[in-house]
Amino acid sequence: HRILGPTALKELALEKSPLPDNVRPQYSLAMKGVVACFTGFRKKEELAQLLAYVHHMGGSIRKDVGSKTTHLIASAVGGEKYQYASLFRLPIMSKEWVLNSWAMRTQVGYSATNFSAGDRLKPFHGTRVCFMGFPEAERKHMAEVLVENGGTPTDIEDPACSHIVVDESTTNTAPNELRSKANIVKAEWFWSSVQNEACVNEKDHQFQESVGRLTPRVSLGSASTPGSIRGRKRKRLRTAAARMLGSGPLTPTSPPLEPLKRRSSITDSSLLSCSGSFLDAPSHNELEETEAECTESPKKNLSARHQVFLEFLQTESNYVEILKTIMTLFKVPLEEMLDGEDQLLNATELRIIFGNLPPIYHAHCKMLESLRQASQTWTEEVSVGQIFLQYASDFEKAYPPFVNFFDTTREEIKKCDIAKPRFHAFLKARQTRPECGRQSLTELLIRPVQRLPSISLLLGDILKHTNKNNPDHNALEKALAAIREVMTHINEDKRKTEGQMALFDIFNVIVGCPPHLVSSHRTFIEKCEVMELSEGLSGRGDHLVLFLFSDVIEICKKRSKVFNSIKSPNTTVSSKLANQGKPYKHIKLMPLATIRKVIDIKETDDCHNVFALMCRSTQDLKEKLYSFTITDEEVDKLNWIRTLCRHTANNAYRADCDSFMATIDASLLDIETSDVGLGTLGKAFKFVKVFIT
Numbered sequence: 001h002r003i004l005g006p007t008a009l010k011e012l013a014l015e016k017s018p019l020p021d022n023v024r025p026q027y028s029l030a031m032k033g034v035v036a037c038f039t040g041f042r043k044k045e046e047l048a049q050l051l052a053y054v055h056h057m058g059g060s061i062r063k064d065v066g067s068k069t070t071h072l073i074a075s076a077v078g079g080e081k082y083q084y085a086s087l088f089r090l091p092i093m094s095k096e097w098v099l100n101s102w103a104m105r106t107q108v109g110y111s112a113t114n115f116s117a118g119d120r121l122k123p124f125h126g127t128r129v130c131f132m133g134f135p136e137a138e139r140k141h142m143a144e145v146l147v148e149n150g151g152t153p154t155d156i157e158d159p160a161c162s163h164i165v166v167d168e169s170t171t172n173t174a175p176n177e178l179r180s181k182a183n184i185v186k187a188e189w190f191w192s193s194v195q196n197e198a199c200v201n202e203k204d205h206q207f208q209e210s211v212g213r214l215t216p217r218v219s220l221g222s223a224s225t226p227g228s229i230r231g232r233k234r235k236r237l238r239t240a241a242a243r244m245l246g247s248g249p250l251t252p253t254s255p256p257l258e259p260l261k262r263r264s265s266i267t268d269s270s271l272l273s274c275s276g277s278f279l280d281a282p283s284h285n286e287l288e289e290t291e292a293e294c295t296e297s298p299k300k301n302l303s304a305r306h307q308v309f310l311e312f313l314q315t316e317s318n319y320v321e322i323l324k325t326i327m328t329l330f331k332v333p334l335e336e337m338l339d340g341e342d343q344l345l346n347a348t349e350l351r352i353i354f355g356n357l358p359p360i361y362h363a364h365c366k367m368l369e370s371l372r373q374a375s376q377t378w379t380e381e382v383s384v385g386q387i388f389l390q391y392a393s394d395f396e397k398a399y400p401p402f403v404n405f406f407d408t409t410r411e412e413i414k415k416c417d418i419a420k421p422r423f424h425a426f427l428k429a430r431q432t433r434p435e436c437g438r439q440s441l442t443e444l445l446i447r448p449v450q451r452l453p454s455i456s457l458l459l460g461d462i463l464k465h466t467n468k469n470n471p472d473h474n475a476l477e478k479a480l481a482a483i484r485e486v487m488t489h490i491n492e493d494k495r496k497t498e499g500q501m502a503l504f505d506i507f508n509v510i511v512g513c514p515p516h517l518v519s520s521h522r523t524f525i526e527k528c529e530v531m532e533l534s535e536g537l538s539g540r541g542d543h544l545v546l547f548l549f550s551d552v553i554e555i556c557k558k559r560s561k562v563f564n565s566i567k568s569p570n571t572t573v574s575s576k577l578a579n580q581g582k583p584y585k586h587i588k589l590m591p592l593a594t595i596r597k598v599i600d601i602k603e604t605d606d607c608h609n610v611f612a613l614m615c616r617s618t619q620d621l622k623e624k625l626y627s628f629t630i631t632d633e634e635v636d637k638l639n640w641i642r643t644l645c646r647h648t649a650n651n652a653y654r655a656d657c658d659s660f661m662a663t664i665d666a667s668l669l670d671i672e673t674s675d676v677g678l679g680t681l682g683k684a685f686k687f688v689k690v691f692i693t
Helices: 006-014 044-056 079-089 097-102 136-148 185-196 225-247 285-300 304-336 347-354 360-374 384-404 406-419 422-432 441-446 447-464 471-507 569-577 636-649 672-677 680-691
Strands: 033-041 071-074 128-132 162-165 183-187 526-534 543-549 551-557 584-591 595-601 610-615 623-628 662-663
Touching: 033 044, 033 079, 044 097, 071 079, 071 097, 128 136, 136 185, 183 185, 185 422, 304 347, 304 360, 304 422, 304 447, 304 526, 347 406, 347 543, 360 384, 360 441, 360 584, 384 406, 384 447, 384 471, 406 422, 406 441, 422 441, 441 447, 447 471, 471 526, 526 636, 543 636, 595 636, 610 636
Parallel strands: 033 071, 128 162, 162 183, 595 662
Antiparallel strands: 526 543, 526 623, 543 551, 551 584, 595 610, 610 623
């Protein structure tokens, strides 16, 4: 017999489907198409009830997880079934998913596959985690994330502690005595679990005590003899030195090797200099003696020029390795997630953060290869300057977009880091990798901003040690000129970019601002707050703001209902004002080409900061005079007038900017700035027009 509930009958009728050939009672179709597998449930009664609910909602059950399984229902993290589901991105659900779906069994059309995040089993469900070696602020942050993801913070004395998460940068040894069989794992395990929304396999992230430990739990409580320690240390030094120096000592003709990578507790962060830079990183203390033995003899035979070249080569190799780390550890994995359900960033966010980096990376890879070839065939006549000049044009194209929009890149990373917990976990997990040297993505991305000045100094040092008769002397001078030109080009582009950003900010705070104010050829110069003394714009006594651009003046009136003011335009201020109302109202867009004279009224005890603009456009039959007094305490009147005259002259393609300036003695006009409410100023400025003309 087939037994169907009212919800199932209604849903089948709506779908116009035949009655299912199912011997089990079916109340609804909420789990139609669901193939579930259970794991971790210890109570038979509880498991039997959940199995019945799945069947009553049209779902099916499999004993083992496999390719046809659509959902894993788990009571705890861990186990083979759990790891399979985590690896193949199967949804790992809690028992609440089944119970909540059953509670909705009377709702026609309800589908259990449209579940919420609360129905998933949290990645640290049932775990008790101890954090060891982390700074207090970081430990508190990790504890908060742990609680949000179903875990419980504990200490090392807890016999029920399931995991000990260790900060490798501060902890070299595991605790000697443990009250539990806790997994001792690296911080990457914790953040990778948050990112994947599932507890990742602890075996892939086991903490290894110093170099040479094979498992995290070997000889934790045993004492080592001094002889065994010295033996392991000597062997470790020989191995590390061989890996760093290749088959033999670093000779003048041997190519530089790739930086050493390892996953021990001695991370690349310990190889950083006091400045925190990989590019000038000294060798680790344990390797100094060994390296000195291997390289002391060849170094004595190197010329000063050759030694600086090798320093240039080493820093370039380190720099390219950092760029490679950003590309392979951050950019590529995030791009691979774009088409999947586990997407962390969208295409626009990826383009903002990484879009300008590949040209820099490819250009430096090519230059590094040329430097390595020069190292292999080194003679004093090798032209280092010519090598740089080969790629100068590539650098000129690649660097300005990256440097000029670095602030935007940094803000985008910060925004996504705050708004997207899984991306935050991704960044934290990557930061624990030895390749990153404990540095964040933002800290790594600042390297290109610093690289060109560093190259300039190194080329300058090579030039100092290059004889003037050497053909490379002239090439190095050209290379230095080229790199300075690139940096100048970057600075000019940065100023233009900042001017463009300021232009958008100004446009966004003005009511009724003409759209054509935003133009690629226009840049913001200066802002001045004034009070109108004439009648031609807004009205005598009105408080105005003059935004001076490279070719126009945007004249606005301060809105009385908005009490905010901006000293200088920026995106932060404009975004805050968006919800509070725009502080300015558009009055007039005055082209600088219409200004005939900028009139300076000399200062007296009764007449302060007064100036005027005499204007005439092609449509005007006669000149118009607009007069103002400066109310902005931060603006110097004479500097403002000179700036205005200079840009007016630039628009007229004239070098004599002083010809646009006129000065009148206030005593000739017999006026005071306190006369603003009277008719005296109007009469006085009529006299000014006669006097000027």
